[in-house]
Amino acid sequence: MPQTIVNPARLTPPEARALFREGLVTPTSGWSAGWTQANLIALPKEQAYDFLVFAQRNPRPCPVLDVTEPGEFAASLFGGDLRTDLPGYRVYRDGEQVAEVPDVLSYWRDDLVCFLVGCSFTFEAALLDAGVPVRHIEAGTNVPMYRTNRDCRPAGELSGPMVVSMRPVPAELVATAVRITSRYPAVHGAPVHVGDPGALGIDDLDRPDFGDPVEVRAGELPVFWACGVTPQAAVMRSRPPFAIGHAPGHMAITDARDSAYQVP
Known part of the structure; x- marks a missing residue:
């Protein structure tokens, strides 16, 4: 298990992701200052279009920053592995949480589409x-x-x-x-x-x-x-057959800068 981090705000995204990949589980507010954090929701391809429309209709809680192709576990904004490089995940079957785990390698499916959703951190x-x-x-x-x-x-x-x-x-x-x-x-x-x-x-x-x-x-x-936990609340109500999300507050630390999302 990694050592306690004295100043997580100074870590680069790759440094932070390496710690999470090694097993560190922690909320990420205040980590990697200046680098954008994102929520994760991964759904089977069959449900992905519905979520994309859901996000378009609800842009305040579900602002989509990036979308992967089915089965991909990296994204243009996220140079790590979306299956291992967050500090915590939740797994859902038929809308019920069945696991909270430090990685989802054993749950991964080749039909999953990953959405990175903006985070207020x-x-x-x-x-x-x-x-x-x-x-x-x-x-x-x-x-x-x-x-x-x-x-x-x-x-x-x-x-x-x-x-x-x-x-x-x-x-x-x-x-x-x-x-x-x-x-x-x-x-x-x-x-x-x-x-x-x-x-x-x-x-x-x-x-x-x-x-x-x-x-x-x-x-x-x-x-x-x-809040970008809204997609998981939708999963819990709507009960799609399978979904993976981040553990709330345990975010994907991306390679994008906060300033990229600031408007004048």
């Missing part, structure tokens, strides 16, 4: 640079993620709720957070909601559906961004 460095705190990085935990009462537009056999990630933001910095993240439309962009979690059907911020809870302090508002 990409804009966290910009938030920090502007003085906006990112609580899960401060705490060394995973970002909290929640299913919402907002259904995505369905496509073919795929349907499901939008998932959101949440970051507490001091009230006086909410406008700054909105301005900064709106410049990253390919990785979820501006928040979808600020304030009352009940408006999204979230009953308890201390019980996220994915990831870890974080403290919301006095004077802070919970701010919610569309």
